[in-house]
Amino acid sequence: MVRTLLVSAALAFGAAGAAHAAEPIVGNWKTASGATAEIAPCGGAFCVTLKTGKHAGKRIGNLAGTAGSYSGEITDPESDKTYSGSGSVDGNSLKMKGCVLKVLCKSQTWTRL
Template sequence: MHWLALAAAPAALVASMVSAQEPVIGTWKTQVGTTAVIDRCVEGYCITMKTGDHAGQRIGSFQGRNGSFVGTIVEPESKKTFDGVLTVAGDTVRMRGCTMKIVCRSLIWKRLQ
């Protein structure tokens, strides 16, 4: 009977790890209709374009937890780097960033997966 309890322990651990996954991880539809993936990386969480002209390009990295993050994002077309915040609420990611503290942009992405 003890082996059955031990066999169930790894499954319970995996289930708790999945439920503890940060809500920012996933595939997101950008405002221009392309898709981007946010996943864990050395810097915390990284944004990589999945489709469009910049597919495969990493465009941002953030650190934080519980749906609130700070970091940088690069606008692929202009190559401008924006420092800012990213927040997750349900199936929506909101980003607000500024470059040189004067040029600011806001983005809203919707979750695909």
């Protein structure tokens, strides 16, 4: 009985991890500035962390969603200001968008590495 519960729990945990791994946003991306950003599962969302460049090691985003469409918060590493953000994956391109009051928006396209 205990063994059955452990196996069931392990399978359930593995399936949840596989769901995150299958998300198209997960991976390394070349940003518009040329730095590398890693997007990885964290909690129930995806964390965006710069891996190279002037701001290496800085977490600049937290996005939730599935199937190539994500929303959350994006931080401009230069100004350290956080904006409402979104991301959409199309093949090897990730369009990132940050907005103030959902009116003033800036977009960048990142490329999968």
